[in-house]
Amino acid sequence: MRHSELGPSKAHRYRLCAGSVNAERGLPDDSGIEAAQGQCFHEYADLCLTFGLDPHVFIGKPYQHDKFGVLFFDQEMADNMIYGLDIVRDLAAEPEALLFVETEVDLSRWLGEGEIGTSDCGVINVRGRKITIFDWKYGMIPVQPHWNDQAILYGLGFWDTIAEELFEGVDPADIEVEIIIEQPRAPGGGGVWRTTMDVLLKEGRKITIDAEATRDPDAERTPGQKQCQWCKAAKKGTCPEFIELQLATFSLGLEEVDDYAEFDVPPPMPKVLTPERRSYILKFAPVFSKWIENLHKDAYDDAVKGRPTPGLKLVPGRTPARKWKDEEKAKIVLEHRLGPEKAYSKKLLSPTQVEESMGKKAFKAAYAHHVKDEDAKPILVPTTDRRDAIPDVGSRFDAAMEDDLI
Numbered sequence: 001m002r003h004s005e006l007g008p009s010k011a012h013r014y015r016l017c018a019g020s021v022n023a024e025r026g027l028p029d030d031s032g033i034e035a036a037q038g039q040c041f042h043e044y045a046d047l048c049l050t051f052g053l054d055p056h057v058f059i060g061k062p063y064q065h066d067k068f069g070v071l072f073f074d075q076e077m078a079d080n081m082i083y084g085l086d087i088v089r090d091l092a093a094e095p096e097a098l099l100f101v102e103t104e105v106d107l108s109r110w111l112g113e114g115e116i117g118t119s120d121c122g123v124i125n126v127r128g129r130k131i132t133i134f135d136w137k138y139g140m141i142p143v144q145p146h147w148n149d150q151a152i153l154y155g156l157g158f159w160d161t162i163a164e165e166l167f168e169g170v171d172p173a174d175i176e177v178e179i180i181i182e183q184p185r186a187p188g189g190g191g192v193w194r195t196t197m198d199v200l201l202k203e204g205r206k207i208t209i210d211a212e213a214t215r216d217p218d219a220e221r222t223p224g225q226k227q228c229q230w231c232k233a234a235k236k237g238t239c240p241e242f243i244e245l246q247l248a249t250f251s252l253g254l255e256e257v258d259d260y261a262e263f264d265v266p267p268p269m270p271k272v273l274t275p276e277r278r279s280y281i282l283k284f285a286p287v288f289s290k291w292i293e294n295l296h297k298d299a300y301d302d303a304v305k306g307r308p309t310p311g312l313k314l315v316p317g318r319t320p321a322r323k324w325k326d327e328e329k330a331k332i333v334l335e336h337r338l339g340p341e342k343a344y345s346k347k348l349l350s351p352t353q354v355e356e357s358m359g360k361k362a363f364k365a366a367y368a369h370h371v372k373d374e375d376a377k378p379i380l381v382p383t384t385d386r387r388d389a390i391p392d393v394g395s396r397f398d399a400a401m402e403d404d405l406i
Helices: 008-014 020-024 033-051 075-092 149-166 197-213 232-236 240-249 254-262 275-304 327-338 351-358 360-370 393-405
Strands: 062-065 069-072 097-106 116-125 130-136 176-182 191-196
Touching (some): 008 020, 033 062, 033 075, 033 097, 075 097, 075 116, 075 130, 075 176, 097 149, 130 149, 149 197, 232 275, 351 360
């Protein structure tokens, strides 16, 4: 599969930071095991849609990944796929609907000559004057469909490659575009956004301007939460603008860091933060953490290779947990000497494990009255999250203020 430098999955980044394309160029792939699992999920979703199969028939089947070797399609993936498959199949079952799975679309008109994208799934319904773009997301960080640059580009690609000819003579304002993101593992992620084709075409012209700006060798780098989160240059620490942003959060500059490093003392942390600054830092926490993680990895690699790591050194780490050389032989010896009861530890299966083994309906009928359901603990998320805020927070705030005054 070809991957475009200005591909749809990168659009949210270069639209906010034109210089990110130059900053990332030449950097190695840094995707983790989660991305590999997502690719495995996508592979079998494509097979299910193409051949009309139930995903559970693939449980235990392998998927060869270039970086992580052999992965296996599992029960969780199969269960998470059912709802999305039903959505697509219902759309494809409508009269005169055309289903397109894992389709390469031409984006030359919007991003430049030779630029392409590969859409997970698209359904074109000529009679209903409707185009549906369906995108799987298997990650755990919520993604929203509203004004989603990646999905918009898939819609534009479908229009240029397939749909425009099918809808010849129809006003784009009369063609509904439905963007569906199915994200089964991310609470608050995914959803549906309905708009019209003329809206996408207008946005496409704006995307073209942003894409053109990336071709400037001196394209401006504009760091921020959304664009830096998955940027390889930010994560590798090779983008000076990103580093300055991190330090500016704590009112530090690179020169000041040099001063503190000279005397080997930590920089002072801000003791008082406004609610706005506190929220900003918390929203940026994953990016901060990833940056620090990569700095540590680079320093560790340098130390192992004998390169300078001022103020740091390698020492023996914690000894790994002991393991039996031959577990089968160990079983025989332990059962003989300790007896079967003492040779093994027993642990009661959790409700989730029992439910996975027998299915949700059978579990509910047999064991639901034995299960204690507890309310989920509230979590703090950005206001862009599509879940509704917990109600009555205002009255709680008033009560808290009264407590503070007592």
